[in-house]
Amino acid sequence: MLTLQLLVNGIALGAAYALCALGFVLVLNATGAVNFAQGDMVMAGGFVAIALVSLWPVPGLVLLPAVVLITGLLGLVFSAIGYFPLKSRPPVSVFISTIALGVIFQNVAMVTFGPEPRATPPLLVAGNVDVGGLTVSIQAIAVILIAALLVGGQHVLLMRTRLGQSLRATAQDREMAAALGIRVNLMIALTFALSTALAGVAGLLLANTYFVTPTDGTNYILKAYIAATIGGWGRLHGAIAGAMLIAVFEVMFPALPLLIPVLPVAIHGMFSQTSASIVLYLALLAVLFLRPQGLFGEIAQRRA
Amino acid sequence: MSRRALISGLMPFAGLACLVAWPLVFNSPYDLRVFTLVGIYSILVLGYQFIFGHAGALALTQGAFFGIAAYVTGILGAKFGWSFPVTFPLSIVAPVLVAVVVAIPVLRLESHYFALATLGIAQVALLIAIKWESVTGGANGLAGVPGIGAFGLVLPRGYPTLAFVWGIAGVCALVAWWLMRSLRGRAFQLMRTSELAAMSIGLDTARLRFLAFLLSAAFAGIAGALHAHTLRVVSPEVLEFHVMVTCLTMAVIGGRTRVVGAFLGAFLLVQLPEWFRFLEHYYLIAYGGALLAMIIVAPDGLVGLLDRIGARLGLRPRHTLPAPVPLPSAAPEDVTAEVPLLSVNGLTKRFGGVAALEDVSFQVDRGEIVGLIGPNGSGKTTLVNIVTGLTPADAGEVRLMGQDITHDPAFRIVQRGVARTFQLIELVDDMTCLENVAVARLTKLGAGFGRSRSPTEVDAPFGLAKRQAAHLLERLGMLEAAFEPAGNLAQGLRRRLEIARALALEPRLLLLDEPAAGLNEIEQQDLAIRLKGLRTSGLALVVIEHNVPFLMAIADRLVCLNAGRVIAVGKPSDVRADPNVVAAYFGAQPADGLP
Known part of the structure; x- marks a missing residue:
């Protein structure tokens, strides 16, 4: 029972990670550049929600469209400053410019909201429900549902709409897309907007349970990166699977002594949040070393 | 000597004079400590230039190496009471060992993977420092780190510590300059422009990058240890990401590959926030803004900017064509002619x-x-x-x-x-034709990394390489383009230049x-x-x-x-x-x- 409960929490966390990782990979595919501030956009989403709720105290779900809109706009600004002036330079330049933007976001948040952890309002209401003898928090279920909806919506957008076709064409081969009359720069700007909006929603979803502080970005970008690496660099579905795997591991690992009572008490201390992060990182190194194409991928992709 | 040559020859001395005058003018204990920190950060950035500047790999580990060394010094000094002659080498060895372990899976990765993979190390180190309270002192860190000293004598704060730190910074600067001067520096430039081309002139690029990474770690170790000794405390702050961002910003603002750039970047980024301290967190926003502006406007940093201004004022020494020298004639082959080549x-x-x-x-x-x-x-x-x-x-x-x-x-x-050229030409566009060819003489002239030469012939291989390169350019009928950046050439000449470079490999x-x-x-x-x-x-x-x-x-x-x-x-x-x-x-x- 406890296992199942933890599993639900893990999936909820993973759903939010997946949104962040998805945005990360979308920009990566469209521009070949890493957006290092993707984690800071998660943080920004959390604080945008907190700012909104202080003006207008409503449940998180009502705030969702506003968060999408504001963080999406932020993404447009972001691409205008951090990407377009550098698009013909080596990708490392964009990496550095996004680090710089991340630092700016972080400290703007620090100046505005202070260093203390804050929480966003729950999506619907606080509390738990009983599902077949399983006590689950309403927030976790809502998070999973909303993330699933967004991932599905993103899939439909990319696969079933004309805009999505243009976005994919741009990611695949920019010059070819331009030759076909697609407005490549607009598509890239929209990809940034989509990516930061996804991260922003992740911030709204996460910050109720896990709080948000201005320096959280580094943690989230690492998670997005590990998810993208485990899932196979540049693969959307891989990144989602990777995010789930990480999150479930993160939630389960510290609870292992409870789940497996036969573990000797002497080593219980080894199972903490900290050691979970360390094991995760070592796993990342192992994946990089043994399967650079990711756990699920077959083709190794080279991206300069 | 022309007036121009005189001015450019005097510049280093003027810089040095400013360096000595600064702590004499701003001489409060607080000012002296800040200036000591400038020296420490200069060492950190000098190290970072190896991997980020020369090897062209965006490593995000430099902050972690710095912090790890600070903790080694702190733990050994404050907890065990060991003194500088023991803790200093150990503080350098520790980050180098971490670098070796991490390099194995990570170093062959391309830039993005590499940057993010290295970031993980910093996060893990920070987590350990905070959680492993019994050893690291947890979130509060460790106080009572001894000063620099040996055999019961400790360097007092103020001028003695400052002089010691700056002395080490000077040695580090010399080492960095010596390692990356002339042919080697050009070889790294080729490697970060085109790995393929670097391999095609016989460079073991994986080894070069590995050495650059270890050097970065070693310099970070020196800086971290000195930092702990100067502040006399270590806290998790030394492992936080902003140390890495500061170091990166210093390198980008000062200049990624030049020794002077490291000092310039460190000076500006340590001193300016001190003066603008009243801005509090806003100064970090300004950091971010400055980094962003620099990367867009002047990717070569202030040193590159000054160079360009100097070139416009005509302060650069004029190029004189080196007298062409033919390559040594091939040694007689020891294999019978019946075996095909x-x-x-x-x-x-x-x-x-x-x-x-x-x-x-x-x-x-x-x-x-x-x-x-x-x-x-x-x-x-x-x-x-x-x-x-x-x-x-x-x-x-x-x-x-x-x-x-x-x-x-x-x-x-x-x-x-066996030499080759490429279907898609691989040259360093902003290096002159002469240097593009000369760099291929690196392995033949034995100026490779780690090979020692007597100080009297510091630039001898580079001079000879250029003269031999001039010969090859002459042979391909393009000597008049010797000082033209390769990027300015027409396609036909670019092909010939690539052939000249291949021929330089004998x-x-x-x-x-x-x-x-x-x-x-x-x-x-x-x-x-x-x-x-x-x-x-x-x-x-x-x-x-x-x-x-x-x-x-x-x-x-x-x-x-x-x-x-x-x-x-x-x-x-x-x-x-x-x-x-x-x-x-x-x-x-x-x-x-x-x-």
């Missing part, structure tokens, strides 16, 4: 299910020009890539003068005497991948004459071309590939008339001849 036997390569090469065999003799033809996708470039060690073969062997080189790494095959065999592509007819004729001239020295050429008339004019033999198989070998006229060859180019129906 190159023999390829039964080479097979599959990509997935597709056979790119199927049982390919042929030979090349000394002084011979062999043309390699075949329709697109017939495996020509794959063949060259296997011979030069860029792609591993599935089966078969490649022998050079009888010796098996099938499994040698690319750089070693180059060192054995090869026995030169593989040219579509040398006539993109050349007009006059340029093609010129190239044909020059290529024929090359074999007088016994050099053999393998020329991949689609342009059959061009090959007819120069080749002794043609080898024709189709769908990964050799379908014809022999005299150009015979191969051209071969029905199989005609069929390969035109489909099943035989035609009158090839275009």
Whole structure:
């Protein structure tokens, strides 16, 4: 029972990670550049929600469209400053410019909201429900549902709409897309907007349970990166699977002594949040070393 | 000496004078400590320049190495009471060891993977520092770190500590300058522009990057240890990401590859926030803004900016063409002439299910020009890539003068005497033609990393390399372009420059991948004459071309590939008339001849 409960929490966390990782990979595919501030956009989403709720105290779900809109706009600004002036330079330049933007976001948040952890309002209401003898928090279920909806919506957008076709064409081969009359720069700007909006929603979803502080970005970008690496660099579905795997591991690992009572008490201390992060990182190194194409991928992709 | 030369010659002394005057003028204890920190950060950035600037890899570990060293000094000093002569070396060794372990899986990755993978180390180190309270003091850190000292004597704060730190910074600067001067610096420039080209001149790029990474870690170790001694406390702050961001910003703002840039960046970014302290967190926003502005406006940093201003004012010394010196004539070969220069036997390569090469065999003799033809996708470039060690073969062997080189790494095959050019030209666009060629003399002149030379001949290899490069440019009829940046050249000259660079390796065999592509007819004729001239020295050429008339004019033999198989070998006229060859180019129906 406890296992199942933890599993639900893990999936909820993973759903939010997946949104962040998805945005990360979308920009990566469209521009070949890493957006290092993707984690800071998660943080920004959390604080945008907190700012909104202080003006207008409503449940998180009502705030969702506003968060999408504001963080999406932020993404447009972001691409205008951090990407377009550098698009013909080596990708490392964009990496550095996004680090710089991340630092700016972080400290703007620090100046505005202070260093203390804050929480966003729950999506619907606080509390738990009983599902077949399983006590689950309403927030976790809502998070999973909303993330699933967004991932599905993103899939439909990319696969079933004309805009999505243009976005994919741009990611695949920019010059070819331009030759076909697609407005490549607009598509890239929209990809940034989509990516930061996804991260922003992740911030709204996460910050109720896990709080948000201005320096959280580094943690989230690492998670997005590990998810993208485990899932196979540049693969959307891989990144989602990777995010789930990480999150479930993160939630389960510290609870292992409870789940497996036969573990000797002497080593219980080894199972903490900290050691979970360390094991995760070592796993990342192992994946990089043994399967650079990711756990699920077959083709190794080279991206300069 | 002209006035200009005088001014540029006096600049370093003026800089040095400012450096000495600064702590004499701003001499409160607080000012002195801040200036000591400038020295410490300079060392950190000097180290970071190895991996980020020279090797061109965006590592995000420098902050972690710094913090790890600070903790080693802190723990050993405050908890165990060990003193500087023991803790200092250990503080350098610790981050270097971490670097070695991390480098194995991470260093071969491309930039993005690399940057993010290295960031993880910093996060893990920070977590450990906070959680492992019994050793690290947790979130509060450790107080009571001893000052720099030995045998019961401790350097007082203020001037003595400052002088010591700056003395070490001076030594570090000299080491950094010495390691990256002349040919080596250019070799790193080539490597970060084009890894492929670096391998093609015989550089072991993986090893160079590894050494750069270890040097970065060692310098970070020095800086971290000194930081702990200066502040007398260590806290998790030294491991936080903002240390890394600060270091990166210093390198970008000062300049990524120049010693002066490290000091300039460290000075500005340590001093300015001190003056603007009233801005509190806003100064970090300004950091971010400055980093962003610099990366967009002046990616070479302030040093690059000053250079450009200096060049506009005419402060640069004028280029004088070095007197050309021919390369040493090839040593007599110890192998009997019966062994062919190159023999390829039964080479097979599959990509997935597709056979790119199927049982390919042929030979090349000394002084011979062999043309390699075949329709697109017939495996020509794959063949060259296997011979030069860029792609591993599935089966078969490649022998050079009888010796098996099938499994040698690319750089070693180059060192054995196989040079190549690329279909898509790989040159350093902002380096002069002369330097583009001179850098290929690195391995032959023995100025490689880690090889010592006596200080009296500091620049001797570079000077000689340039003179030899001038000779090669002359031979290819492009000496007048010697000081032109390679990026300014027309296509025909770029091809020739790449050939000159390949010749600088003193090869026995030169593989040219579509040398006539993109050349007009006059340029093609010129190239044909020059290529024929090359074999007088016994050099053999393998020329991949689609342009059959061009090959007819120069080749002794043609080898024709189709769908990964050799379908014809022999005299150009015979191969051209071969029905199989005609069929390969035109489909099943035989035609009158090839275009």
